[in-house]
Amino acid sequence: MNFPDPSRSTESDASRKPGGRTDDQYELVDFGGGRKLELVAGRLIDRPSPAADGLAAKQRARWKVVASRFDEKEKRWNHRSEWKPGRCVECGGFRMPVAPTPYGHIGVFPEQQANWDWLRTHSLPEASADNRPKALNLFAYTGASTMAMVSAGFAVAHVDAAKQNVQSARAAAEANGWDDPPIRFLVDDAVKFTAREVRRENRYHTIVMDPPAYGHGPSGKAWRLARDVWPLIDDCLKLLEPDAFRLLITGHSPDVDQDDVQAYLVDRVPRTVQPAGTLRFDTGRLRLPDQFGRKLDAGFFVRVWNEG
Template sequence: MADIQLITPASWDQYELIDSGDFQKLERFGEYVLARPEPQAIWNKSLTDTEWERQAHAVFRRDRQSPERGDWQTSPDMRDPWYVSFKQAGLNLKFKLALTNFKHVGLFPEQADNWAYIYRKIKAIASNVPQPRVLNLFAYTGGASLAARQAGADVTHVDAVKPVISWARENMDHSELDNIRWVVEDAVKFVRREVRRGNRYNGMILDPPAYGRGPDGEKWVLEEQLNDLLKSCADLLDRDDFFFIINLYSLGFSSLILENLIGQTFGKVPNPEWGELYMDDASHKRLPLGVFYRFASV
């Protein structure tokens, strides 16, 4: 099993996992430090509560009536939104960050290693395919789409939430990129239609949530629908020049589940890598942030 160490704070000066524990994490995004819930940080904090309070510019407080929603308490000098850059591995990207009532800020920094992987694979595939076609499903605010576009790919970005698509488009503009195809649609419906049309993609990226709703109320339940979705994705992936990435952040899902699903769906794949995504905090505690599987023809 490939256990991938992500790009560390030392090589990405715009992000740092400062501490984790007591079901929370303390992170620095650019000039601001945030404290927010993290269900997998079941150990104790390394820093004191006083130190967390001293450092944090914004603290997320859950709504007692909702397990998902909440509000941010911010310091008077904090701007919202704000911006961070990612300049590594040939990439030069800029992201808008904002405080949402679902605790997210529009960026998942643990995906940085996948952005670098996408960039490398597209550059390698381009020796055979002048402009590789890439499909990003459940694409959120578009970090992977931006990486693919900057590498020269023809990118289709699919997400069911229109405001998220607008956010991704802003990130494209801030990164001085263009010509990403934006699709507001249920991912399952889109993939099935592309299969019927006989389309193919050189790269596919999936980052599905545990639960979700499409723009017309379509229900998504990861463990019930992932198997069928992967089968459709196998029909879309180019047979000669390709890469494939799937990430899951769902408690209880292991990388072994992905290994079994990929093996059944795609058969023996070239250059497989799979394992846990994690980030080290400053006290060297490893915070798990999901599982992944990826493979490529090059």
């Protein structure tokens, strides 16, 4: 098997050293007018960003020389040169492939970097190659959080309803050189899978979810974050190990924010999980800084864990 041994450090800081590589980095260069300018693995791109509405861009000249631009009206990318396959960005201990998608995405959400760091370093249980703690990643997309947890020694159940996303997660594992990673790649509905895990009485040390504000499940049933996330959270709490656990919830919705989620968890976690030790919370907004130090909002996060 060729995947990280949790008894050894997997932190990679080469890209952060002076003179390090720049062709495997991500940087938010500028934003404004409902769009953002990004340097992605050495390629300058321009794509929509609702959070940048009503704001003014700072580097107008650089916007004119982008290599790729996503046209929101035509729903397609325009490239000045080929976006060659095989590009990856370094995420601190693991790598993620980046490529243009039909929806204007690039295969990774860089605003989640602080959460990946938290998953890799905070309140980690003891682990070995023969005894890996279990983690569950719901709405797992292309798997950056999954890769972060595998690099920290976890065995991960990676759940996403879109087959293409799960295939991309497999490719991400391959990009990290992991030929037989401790990952269960599952094309499944997050709500239904979680309910089945409750009936099976399975338990996880860490659960991560990044549910959409709106969407549809594989059966066509509508998903609304403000309505549907609460029963899903209830089921996730039933899956947590009470002696030692972590829960990470992120989202992008005008109807639900970190205060709503924290208030719900403050009420439900003590009754459902009955955690040992002291319950801890860390909540806030995910924000990406540009080259001028301005910060672009990218949704909320809520982290919960127990200590002692």
